[in-house]
Amino acid sequence: MEPDLFTAAAEERQEREPSASPLAVRMRPRSLDEVVGQQHLLRPGSPLRRLVGEGAGGPAGASSVLLWGPPGIGKTTLAYVVSRATDKRFVELSAITAGVKEVRAVIDSARRSSGAYGKDTVLFLDEIHRFSKAQQDSLLPAVENRWVTLIAATTENPYFSVISPLLSRSLLLTLEPLTDDDLRGLLRRALADERGLAGAVELPADAEAHLLRIAGGDARRALTALEAGAGSALAKGESVITLGTLEETVDRAAVKYDRDGDQHYDVASALIKSIRGSDVDAALHYLARMIEAGEDPRFIARRLMISASEDIGLADPTALQTAVAAAQAVAMIGFPEARITLSQATIALALAPKSNAAYKAVDAALADVRAGLAGPVPAHLRDGHYKGAGKLGHGEGYQYPHDLPGGIAAQRYAPEELHGRRYYEPTRYGAEARYAEVAERVRARLRGEEPPRARPESG
Structure with a gap:
């Protein structure tokens, strides 16, 4: 029963000495109505409301809950609120530091607590995607027998990172990133609430805007920075957290950047043009400005994917693969780690050989x-599989390239009106130099001519 005693002691101390706990802990919601954001999960009658016994139908039937979303948006908070609302013990483990031994110890303690005291347990397991398949398997008996209510959190797609038996027994809740309005309301509540700063300091608009930028959608980070700024202001005998005080405290300069204004488009444009110009250092500067301004990392990743095709193309065919992989990684991990992935992709694209031939061709x-x-599609290229196609001459005379030497058939593919029209004009940069020679030889064969000799490779 030690976890119960320690949890109770911590809660009693928090109520007796509020300032002993960090601001983010003191402002932790005590009910679903105090939760910031996630309105799609908090509507009346939602599975989450029913899980805590609200609304028709009573508690939801799931014996396990999976919370999926980026860091700092309230996964731990929701687990805590569920345990508080259902009057259950709350035990928290992290898959980074805990193993099967620790999980089994909690489960054994939960069974004793339920049998001896009638007190059920909520086990909150953070970063469940860090657990191996065998480690996740160890949770199944407790979930199936309802020895604990498992609430597991993950920043990665659970369909890839959580085993199917556990996923099928769980209520999957997808959490959305917190908006600036969500965080603004949280900051203002923390400034005024007796559990928070109780009106001891004020936060001007420019300082509030800076806090929102450096928070990057992370509620914990926003409250931590607010607490640090308030402490610094009060230590200097000031009742206002100025922008300068915040900059000194969190060691970041305010980025003059309005994500809804011209700067949003100007900086994004500068990033892409720096990549196009192969200036890797300028590209990294604009990437850093976008990150500091709180840009959605998925927006940055989308711009990089466009650049990979528009400005690099076949000069380096791996550029698009790099950009797509970066976008997938960013969607799975989020900030702050996503900054490294975006940096890697930006560097690769900036230093890649450039070609806009694919862009110009289409x-x-x-x-x-x-x-x-x-113009009409040539008859020999038309679909000849349906009944009656033969009477129309569709498909007649078509030469199957795989049956011919070199795999190229000297036949007409474009409509008559476009015969001889050339769209793809490859450059001689990077890997596209090879595509240029291939295109030249293939076009000659399609015309029924002897292709030019391949250029000898330089050694």
Whole structure:
């Protein structure tokens, strides 16, 4: 029963000496109504409301809950609120430091507590994706027999990181990133609430805006920075947390950047143009400005994917693979670690050979189509599989390239009106130099001509 005694002692001390706990702990919601954000999970009758016994139908039937979302948006808070609302013991473990031994100890303690005292247990397991399959398997008996109410948190897609038996027995709740409005309300509540700073300091608009930027959607980070700023101001005998005080305290300069204004587009444009110009250092500067301003990392990743095709293309075919992999990684891990992934992709793209041939090729083809240059599909290329196609001559005379030497058939593919039209004009940069030679030889074969000799590779 030690966890119960320690938890109770900590809660009693928090109530007796509020200032003994960090501001983020003191402002932890005590009910679902105090939770910031996540309104899609908090509507009347939602599974989360029913889990704590609110609304028709009583508690939800799930014996396990999976909370999926980026860091700092309230996963631990929701687990705590559920345990408080259901009057259950709250035991917290982290998959980073705990193993099967610690999990089994909690489960054994939960069974004793339930049998001897009638007190059920909420086990909050943070970062469950860090557990191996065998470690996750060890949770199944407790979940199936309802020895504990398991609430597990993950920043990674649970369909990839959580075993199917556990996933199928769980209520999956997807948490959304906190908005600036969510965090603004939280900061103002912390400034005024008796559990928080109780009106001891004021936070001007420019300092509040800076706090929102450095928080990056993370409630814990916002409250920690607010507490540090308040402590610094009060130590100097000031009742206002100025922007200068905040900058001194959190060691970050205020970034003049309005995510909804011109700067949003100007800095994003500068990032892409620096990559296009191969200035890796300038590109990293603009990336850093976007990160500091609180840009959604997924927005940055999308811009990098566009750049990989628009400005690099076949000069380095791996650039798009790098950008797509970065976007997938960013979606799974979020900030702050995502900054490293975005940096890696930005460096790779900036230093890659450049080509806009793919971009120019599709736009040239689109311009012809929009100008009415289309023409009927040649008869030998039309679908010849349906009944009656033969009577129309569809598919007749088509040469199957795989049956021919070199895999190229000297036949017409484009409509008559577009015969000889060239859209793809490869550069001689990077890997595209090879594509240029291949395109030249293939086009000759399609015309029925002898292809030019391949250029000898430089040694």
